[in-house]
Amino acid sequence: MSFYDSSKIEKKWQKYWLENKTFKTPENTDKPKYYILDMFPYPSGSGLHVGHPEGYTATDILARYKRMKGFNVLHPIGWDAFGLPAEQYAVKTGTHPRITTERNIIRFREQLQMLGFSYDWDREVDTTDPNYYKWTQWIFLRLFERGLAYEDEQPVNWCPELGTVLANEEVIDGKSEVGGYPVIRKPMRQWVLKITAYADRLLEDLDGLDWPESTKEMQRNWIGKSIGAEVDFNVPDLNEKIRVFTTRPDTLFGATYMVLAPEHNLVDVLTTEEHKTSVEKYKEAAGQKSDLERQELSKEKTGVFTGAFAINPVNNKEIPIWIADYVLAHYGTGAIMAVPGEDERDWEFAEKYDLPIIRTVQPPDNFDGKAYTGDGPSINSDFLDGLHITDAKTKIINWLEENGVGNKSVNYKLRDWLFSRQRYWGEPFPVIHVDGKPKAVPDKDLPVTLPDIKNFQPTKSGEPPLAQAVYWVETTDPETGKKAFRETNTMPQWAGSCWYYLRYISPDYEGGPVDQEKEKYWMPVDLYVGGSEHSVLHLLYARFWHKVLYDCGVVSTKEPFQRLVHQGMILGEMEYSAYELDGKIISADEAAQIEGVTRIPLSETDVEKKGERFFMKGTEINVDAKAYKMSKSRGNVINPDDVVKNYGADSLRLYEMFMGPLEQVKPWSTKGVEGVNRFLNRSWRLFFGDGETVKFNISDSEPDKNQLKILHETIKKVTEDIENMRFNTAISALMIFVNEANSWESVPKSVAETFVLLLSPFAPHMAEELWNRLGNYNTLAYEEWPAYKEEYLISDSIEMAVQVNGKVRANISVPSDKVTDKDFVIGLAKQQKNIIRYLEDTTIIKEIYIPGRILNLVVKQ
RNA sequence: GCCCGGGUGGCGGAAUUGGUAGACGCGCCGGACUCAAAAUCCGGUGGCAGCGAUGUCGUAAGGGUUCGAGUCCCUUCCCGGGUACCA
Incomplete structure (x- = not known):
């Protein structure tokens, strides 16, 4: 039996591709370009997991396909290598993060090469390389020059456990996103980027992007633009004004009280003597609460009266x-x-608190709720009465402006981006402090490199680790010669990933972050694939920086990523679980109510489905059937190294694409890998026969009509499916072809070659080997992609269903040249035994014929 | 609560966008090869009734539009993701 030795053949071609620089990006610009990008991986110590190759295989298929279609393809990879894990490891072991990072990068690179991805390995970028972060710093200086980076003393999310502040987005339910440690509020001096200045552009430009609608919607919600009005309320006793923002100025007549945030700066001024104690107490309690507590306790609303009164300007x-x-x-x-x-x-x-309530919008008759937030005519509102929301808003805003007590106003949920971290392993800010004021390090002195230090621990007070490097911190202002201090905060991990897609275009360029000539050719990214967990943060930050660079004239496009696709998560294998309590098996429903139950894993053969639920075979005990997220603690992690070892990289690639639509969440199945592995072996045997000896099963004969038909059907289907990223059905088409071709005496060489080309984006190693053994001595990576010919797709006859009253009663075979002949088809249909039966004693009242699709005879008794 | 997705065989999923539901793969059943097993190959496989032809039910549930609905519309239920006092 001939057999396909995946490990030997895969290594052979990986070596070939590297040595020949097969996937080096062309430098010429005479062909159409295609820039296809994977999201920047963080080279973690645990290596690749099976989620990585999912998106990477999808982009690799497209990259290989586009090359064969005659595009210049830019398909790079690199390392988002600053980050907390390496630093925490350094704290624990004293190993410099650089060492850890380099080690991890080597491992990641090997693993990616083991999967046969067609990256241009001459364009790797690494955010921790001073030659790279030189330009991250350079971009920061452009932000600084434009007033988009500023220092601010503000309450920040301080995480004592991590020894750093976190951005609002990095705090989930009052805990750190990384590690889940508690986070408290603490005022500190911080660098902040003025992303709010770009809020409108970030919002508007979403419309032109080919992104998942849900992702665009998340960004819109995050930016949270709301249009309304600002209104001034006088406090006559104190001669003060309180300004409020509202999206519903039309309800002004219903404003029966005011509320200030406890931190509002007028609180102390307003509070009367008799309420001072309770207000102080409330303020203190609110201030001490962590974000977590504030959220938990906020189920029930609390507040205190200040003793002061304001005047509603309308009445x-x-x-x-x-x-x-x-x-x-x-x-x-x-x-x-x-x-x-x-x-x-x-x-x-x-x-x-028993405060007055006045309705100012008439709710519908059947309305039985409390507050009414829908539309309706204004009531109890003097000159607004009868107007619906939109008109009432316009009128009241005019009134406010005429009377000088308010104006139209826009607000955003988006806040400025807290940009500094008290960490070592990040980009140093190119900033020195002279006379207590921040000052840019001149461009020519970049990069400001990280000093070597021994102790990576942040101080308890929140001083960053870099503060220990006194010789580095203390410097002189190159302009004035004055004593100066370097900034000891570093940039967050987002910084490096905000612009890496530009560096790939000209990784060694020294005149700027990107060679502008080349930028004009390659940008924007034509396809960007990565997880939906980056829907808001990374994608919003990168868009922001891109727009700043656009304003600086560095880039030529307003948006970086034209098309975006998220791959779905791969879950662990499906698990069937029964539960045990005190030695007794109990149902899953019961187990969910009780604590202290033990999970008993069951195999697929132990269970059966009845109705909607699974049960233990032959019992009434229902069990859980669920696939879980892969995690070390659950023990359901699939290691790609093992899969490659057992089945080969081509099998892994093929399986991950065959599982289902790319965007969908789907459970892993090792049996499924075996299935595609069988397909690859069958493909191999198509060429080398099935006997004891290896025999070449390819003939020089001309393909017959039938062979051409199935071949061209396959070309059509595979091509269309790749274009639409429907890889699962493309693979299915290849399987159908192989199943069919296996029944042939031999495979004509021209057919075999075409099949190999179709297979090559999916299983490139096997395809290269087959191509080579078919007598081609160059890589197939730049062979022309096969085109199908319509003439071969036409068959002699077409199978069609005949319905009577919408139900299929017979199938007929119609000669192709008669398909448009309605009378012929009806005549043929009426000869069918089963049709005759259903037409007995009836009158045909309507004949619906869709040529080539269906014939429906509508009859009545 | 709100905003997005999504519910199709035992499982992962197909279905030319309103035209034969279940392609392809897994699993399962039967057969061939084998002393035997694995691997491989061949055949079968939505439920129910029937030897069969065939009939009938069937795409979360209910209703509607249509000659015809997995696909379009309305109502309800369930699952996944995001978000959460943003005035």
Whole structure:
């Protein structure tokens, strides 16, 4: 039996591709270009997991396909190598993060090469390389020059366990996204990037992008633009004004009280003597709460009265001023007018503290809720009465502006981006402090490199590890010669990944982050593939930097990533579980209610499905059937190295694409890998026969009509499916071809060659080997992609269904040249035994014929 | 709660976008080869009834539009992801 030795053949071609630089990006620009990018991997110590090759195989297939289609393809890879794990490892072991990082990169590179990806290995970039972060710093200086990077003392998310501050986005439910440690609020001096200045452009330019709608929607929500008005409320006793932001100025007549955030700077001024104690107490309690506590305790609204009153400008009514932590200091003006009639939160608060509620929008008759937030005619609103929301808003805004008590206003949820971290393993800021003021390091002195230090531990007070490198921190201002101190914070990991896609274009260019001539040719990225976990942060930050670079004239496109696709997560194998309590097997439903149960793994053959649920075979005990996220603790992690060892890289690639649509979440199945592995072996045997001896099964004969038909059907299907990234059905088409061809006496060489080319993007190692053994001595990577000919697809006859009253009653075979002949088809149909039976004693009232598809005879008794 | 996805055989998934539901793969059943097993090959495989022809039910549930609905519309349920007092 001939057999395919995957490990030997795969290594052979990997070596060939590297040595011949087969996938070196062309330098000429005479052909159309295709820039296909994988999301920047972090080279972690645990190596590649099976999730990585999913997206990478998809892009690799496209890259290989586009090369064969005559495109110049840019398909690079590199390392987002700054980051916390290497630093934490350094704290623990004293190993410099550089050592760890280099080791991990080598491992990752080997693993990627083992999978046969067609990257241009001469374009690797590494964010920790001073030649790279020189330009990260350079871009930061452009931000600084433009006033888009500033220092600010502000309450930040301080994580004592990690010894660093975190961006708002890195805090999930009051805990750090990395590690899940508690996070507290602490005022500190920080670098902040003014992403809010680009909010509108980041929002508007989403419209032109070919991205998943859900991702665009998430970005829109994150930016959170809302249009409304600002209104001033006078506090006559104190001669003060309180400004509020509202999206519903039309409900102004229903504003029956005001609420300030506890941190609002007028709170102390407003509070009357008799309320001082309770207000102080409330403020203190709110200030001490961590974000987590604030969220947990916020189920029930709390607040206290300040004793002060403001005047509602539309009706001059006196309304009380409260403070409550359901009003956020950092959104809008940190103060609201409360309109309980049309706002659920205000209603809840008003109910609790017995504050007046006035409806100003007429709810529908059947409305039985509390606050009514829908549309309707205004009531109790003087000159707005009868107007619906939109018109009422316009009118009241005009009124506010005429009377000088307010104006139209826009607000964003998006906040400026907290950009500094108290870490060692990150890009140093190219900034020195002279006389207490930040000053840019001149471009010519870049990069500001990381000093070597021994102790990577941050200080308890929050001083970054770099502060220990006194010789590095203390420097002189090159301009004035004055004593200066280097910035000891470093940049967050996002920095390096904000612009890496540009560096790939000209990785060795010394005149700037990117060679502008080449940038014009290669940008934008035509296809960007990566996980949906980056839907907001990385993609928003990168878009922001790109727009700044656009404004600086460095790049020529407004957006970096034209088309974006997220690959779905790969889960562990499906698990069937029964549960045991005190030696007794109990049902999964029961187990979910009780603690202290033991999970008993079952095999697929132990269970059966009844209705919607799975049960232990022959019992009424229902069991769980679920695939879980891969995790070390669950022990369901699949290691790609093992898969490659057992089945080969081509099998892994093929399986990951065959599992289902790329974007979908799907469970792993080792049996499924065996399935595609069998397919590859069958493909191999197509060429080398099935006997004891290896015999070449290829003939020089001309392909017959039938062979050409199936071949060209396969070409058509595979081509269309690759174009649409439907790799699972493309592979299915290849399988159908092989199943068919296996029944042939021999395979005509021309057919065999075409098949090998079709297979090559998916299983490049086997394809190269077959191509070579067919007598071609060059790589097939730049062979022309096969084109199908319509003439071969036409068959002599077409199978069609005949329906009577919408139900299929017979199948007929119609000669191709008669397909458009309705009368002929109906005549043929009426000869069918089963049709005759159904037409008996009926009258045909309608004949619906869709040529080549279906004939439906509508009859009546 | 709100915003996005999505529910199709025992399992992963197909279905030319309104035209024969279940392609392809896994699993399972039967057969060939083998002393035997593995591997491989051949055949079968949605449920129910029937020897069969065939009939009938069937794409989460219910209703609607249509000659015809997995696909379009309405209602409900379930699962996954995001988000959460943003005024």
